[in-house]
Amino acid sequence: MRIETQAIVCALLVHGEHGAIVRLMTPQDGLQAAYVRGARGRRMRPVLIPGNQVQARLSSRTEAQLAQAEIELMHSRGPLLGEPLPAAAIEWATALTATALPEAQPYPPLYQALDGLLAAIEAAPAASGWGSALVRYELLLLAELGFGLDLQTCAVTGSNDALVAVSPRSGRAVSAAEADPYRDRLLPLPNFLLDGGTASWPEIIDGLRLTGHFLTRDVLTDRAASLLEGRERLVDRLRRAAGVA
Structure with a gap:
């Protein structure tokens, strides 16, 4: 399995000493979970903030295997974390998405709506x-x-x-x-x-x-x-x- 796509970071779960499992909302492939090496390091922590827009490359040998991901930042919403209401809204919207949706089921309208909501919160x-x-x-x-x-x-x-x-x-x-x-x-x-x-x-x-x-x-x-x-x-x-x- 190989996917290269834009995505919205929705959730992060610490896994192992340095890595984490990230849940990404994608335009065509729905919610995708993947392991990111070095996710807790200084370089990746600001990238994997929920609400951030990223470019992701996901790969796994089988459909049942947890994918590995390489993540690059496209647009950060980190500055909003200092604003209580916007921060709470972004946290809620991304957590709801990561929790409610089944993985790997496409929801293009939801991706567009979430992207629009986050842009509205920012603007x-x-x-x-x-x-x-x-x-x-x-x-x-x-x-x-x-x-x-x-x-x-x-x-x-x-x-x-x-x-x-x-x-x-x-x-x-x-x-x-x-x-x-x-x-x-x-x-x-x-x-x-x-x-x-x-x-x-x-x-x-x-x-x-x-x-x-x-x-x-x-x-x-x-x-x-x-x-x-x-x-x-x-x-x-x-x-x-x-x-x-």
């Missing part, structure tokens, strides 16, 4: 500029794993008018008239997920509440549930930044 002056991209990435990941939400029509009437909430059981949208008697049992559906465009702080928080429910229920179960602590810290920071209780 936006405030979290309000990339919060909606994070919600959309989580929604796409749910869909790619087979847990997509139906936000196009009302689960009760079949209409696409005045959709305001989502059923926490079915993941389907509910219109205003049908949702009103059960508002406290439903998840709010922010407008930006229907109409596109920018999102307000309350909409971003509502979006994260929506995706968080289904990630917790359907994806981050058993041992992966520990990953949710990082997400909770991120959402708490976003709430404080937004002044939302």
Whole structure:
């Protein structure tokens, strides 16, 4: 097996005295795990930061063997580690990708979305500029794993008018008239997920509440549930930044 590709560093696991197993998100080959010699050395540590864009050459003698990787840095997001909110968002998005996806399954839309999310985090002056991209990435990941939400029509009437909430059981949208008697049992559906465009702080928080429910229920179960602590810290920071209780 030989792969030469651009990739996004998603996770690093120390292995042996000097090396590490790195998990890379690639455009055409999905999530790839590989051993990197000297990963803990002075030269490679800044290269293998989660969120970094790299050029990777992976090779193994058989499909069952852990690949060996040679990694070169293309673009570093290391400077963002000094910013609490961007650092937490990058850590969460890359850890979610490395944990939730099966290895070696292609997810080109997810690679493009993750690349776009990381670029938005880097470019936006405030979290309000990339919060909606994070919600959309989580929604796409749910869909790619087979847990997509139906936000196009009302689960009760079949209409696409005045959709305001989502059923926490079915993941389907509910219109205003049908949702009103059960508002406290439903998840709010922010407008930006229907109409596109920018999102307000309350909409971003509502979006994260929506995706968080289904990630917790359907994806981050058993041992992966520990990953949710990082997400909770991120959402708490976003709430404080937004002044939302």
